[in-house]
Amino acid sequence: MRNDESLTGAGRRAREEAAAARITDVNDRRHPKESGAPIARRAMLSMLGAGFAALAAAPLVQDGWERLASSDPTGLLPGSGGFRYFSVAGSVPERTAADYRLEIGGLVARPVTYTLAELRAMPQTRVVGDVTCTDGWRVPRTPFTGVSLTHLLEVAGVRPEGRALRFTCFDGVYTESLTLEQARRSDVVVALDMQDKPLTHERGGPVRLYVAPMYFYKSAKWLSGISVTDQVVPGYWEEYGYDVDGWLDERGA
Amino acid sequence: MTSTAGSTSAAPDRLRRFTRPERLVHRATATLMLVCVGTAAFLYVGPLAQLVGRRHLLVVVHEWSGILLPAPFLLGLAARSFRADLRRINRLAPYDREWLRAVRRGTPGPRPAGKFNAGQKIWAGWIAGAVPVMMFTGLLMWFTGLLPWISRAGAIFVHDLTALAIGVVVLGHIRLAWRDPGARLGMRTGWVTWGWARRNHPRWAEEERG
Numbered sequence: 455m456r457n458d459e460s461l462t463g464a465g466r467r468a469r470e471e472a473a474a475a476r477i478t479d480v481n482d483r484r485h486p487k488e489s490g491a492p493i494a495r496r497a498m499l500s501m502l503g504a505g506f507a508a509l510a511a512a513p514l515v516q517d518g519w520e521r522l523a524s525s526d527p528t529g530l531l532p533g534s535g536g537f538r539y540f541s542v543a544g545s546v547p548e549r550t551a552a553d554y555r556l557e558i559g560g561l562v563a564r565p566v567t568y569t570l571a572e573l574r575a576m577p578q579t580r581v582v583g584d585v586t587c588t589d590g591w592r593v594p595r596t597p598f599t600g601v602s603l604t605h606l607l608e609v610a611g612v613r614p615e616g617r618a619l620r621f622t623c624f625d626g627v628y629t630e631s632l633t634l635e636q637a638r639r640s641d642v643v644v645a646l647d648m649q650d651k652p653l654t655h656e657r658g659g660p661v662r663l664y665v666a667p668m669y670f671y672k673s674a675k676w677l678s679g680i681s682v683t684d685q686v687v688p689g690y691w692e693e694y695g696y697d698v699d700g701w702l703d704e705r706g707a
Numbered sequence: 708m709t710s711t712a713g714s715t716s717a718a719p720d721r722l723r724r725f726t727r728p729e730r731l732v733h734r735a736t737a738t739l740m741l742v743c744v745g746t747a748a749f750l751y752v753g754p755l756a757q758l759v760g761r762r763h764l765l766v767v768v769h770e771w772s773g774i775l776l777p778a779p780f781l782l783g784l785a786a787r788s789f790r791a792d793l794r795r796i797n798r799l800a801p802y803d804r805e806w807l808r809a810v811r812r813g814t815p816g817p818r819p820a821g822k823f824n825a826g827q828k829i830w831a832g833w834i835a836g837a838v839p840v841m842m843f844t845g846l847l848m849w850f851t852g853l854l855p856w857i858s859r860a861g862a863i864f865v866h867d868l869t870a871l872a873i874g875v876v877v878l879g880h881i882r883l884a885w886r887d888p889g890a891r892l893g894m895r896t897g898w899v900t901w902g903w904a905r906r907n908h909p910r911w912a913e914e915e916r917g
Binding site: 489490491492493494495496497498499500501502504505506508509512513516519529530531532533538539540541542543544545546588589590656690694695 | 751752753756757759760761762763796797798799800801803825828829831832833835836837839840843844848851857858859860861862863864865866867868869871
C-alpha cells in the first residue's frame with residue numbers, strides 16, 4: 455500500500471479510506487467469506503418479477519395455456535378443462551329417480567311436487583352456454599337440457615306479490631336466488647341432462663339449475679325446492695359477499 | 708469468534724446451528740404452510756374435495772393461514788440470531804458456485820458450503836418471493852374488485868400456477884429433510900454433530916472451530 459500524504463487534501467482522503475476500511479471490516483466480521491452477491495434477494499426479486507409479469511401477461515397467454523393444459527391427464531394443471539367439484543356441505547346424500555322430489559311453493563297459486571319422471575315428461579329445453587366458475591375454471595359450450603324455469607312457473611301460477619325465487623338444495627345447506635325477471639329468461643333451465651347425459655351426483659344431479667348468463671355459483675346443484683318470494687333473499691355465497699346478480703359480462707376483464 | 712469455540716457448548720461433541728427464536732420461526736412457518744397447502748389441496752383436487760366438502764370452512768382456514776404465513780418471519784426479525792442468519796443465507800460465497808456445479812453435474816461426495824449451501828440460499832430467496840405473489844393474488848380473489856384493472860381470471864391463473872410450483876418445491880424441501888436426520892436434529896434441537904457439519908457444511912465447521 456502506498457502512502458502519498460504530502461499533498462494537501464491527501465490527509466482527508468486517507469481518513470476517508472480508513473473509514474471505508476473500517477466499514478468493510480465490520481462487514482467482514484458479520485459474514486466472513488460470505489459477502490458476495492445477494493443471491494437470495496435476487497431469487498426473491500426474480501420470483502416477484504415473474505409473478506407480476508405473469509399477472510400482466512395472463513390475459514394474453516391464458517387461451518394458449520388452456521389448449522396446452524387440456525391434454526393434462528391428471529387435471530391438476532389450472533385451466534386443464536373439465537368440472538371441479540365444489541360443495542359447501544360435509545356430505546351430500548345421493549338421490550335417484552326413486553326418491554328425488556322437486557317442490558315448488560311459496561307465493562304460487564298451485565304448489566306442486568314433481569318426481570324425476572314427471573320432470574322428464576315435461577317439454578324439454580336445451581341451452582348451450584359457457585360454464586364459468588368464480589374460482590377460475592371454465593367449460594366452454596356446455597349443453598344443459600331440462601325444463602325451462604318459465605314453464606314451471608307458469609304451471610304453478612306466480613301470485614301478483616311474487617318478485618323473486620329462492621332455490622334450496624338437498625345437500626341441506628346451499629341456497630340461491632334469482633329475480634323473477636332473471637328466472638324468466640330463455641337461457642335459464644332446471645337441468646336434468648348435461649352434455650346430453652343424465653346429470654351425475656358429482657355434477658349436481660339428478661336435477662340442478664343452469665343459469666347460462668351468470669357465474670356458475672348461481673346454478674345451484676342438487677336442486678330440491680323452488681319458492682316464490684316477495685323479495686330477493688341472498689343465497690349461500692351471497693351471504694359471504696358474492697354478487698347477488700352474478701352476471702358474467704360485468705367482469706372486470 | 709476466536710479460541711473459545713466449543714466453550715459455550717453444553718455438549719462438546721455438538722455444534723450450535725439454530726437458536727430458539729430461529730427454530731420457532733421455522734416451526735410456526737412450517738405449520739402455517741402445511742395448513743395452507745393442505746386446505747388448498749382439499750379445495751382444488753376433485754377427489755379430496757368430494758371427500759370433505761365444507762368449502763366455506765376450508766376457504767376461511769386457507770385464507771387466514773395464508774395471510775399469517777409471513778408473521779413468524781416478521782416477528783423473528785426481532786431476534787439478532789435470525790437477522791444474522793438471514794444475512795448469511797442471502798450472500799453467495801465463491802465456493803457456492805462450486806456447490807452448484809457439483810449438483811448440476813451430479814458429482815458425488817462432499818460439496819463446499821458455509822453455514823448454508825447454495826441450494827438453501829436459492830430456496831430461501833425463491834420462497835420469500837413466491838409467498839408475496841400468493842398473498843397478492845389471493846387477496847385479489849378474496850376481495851373481488853379491489854384492483855379492477857387486474858382480471859380475476861388472471862389473478863387465479865397466477866395463484867394456481869404458483870401454488871403448483873410451491874407444492875413441488877416444498878415437497879422437495881421435505882424430501883431432503885426426510886433423507887437427512889442430522890439436518891432434522893439441527894432444526895429440532897438447535898444442535899448438530901461436528902461430523903454432520905464437516906460433511907455437509909465444511910466451511911462453517913472450520914469457521915466454528917476457529
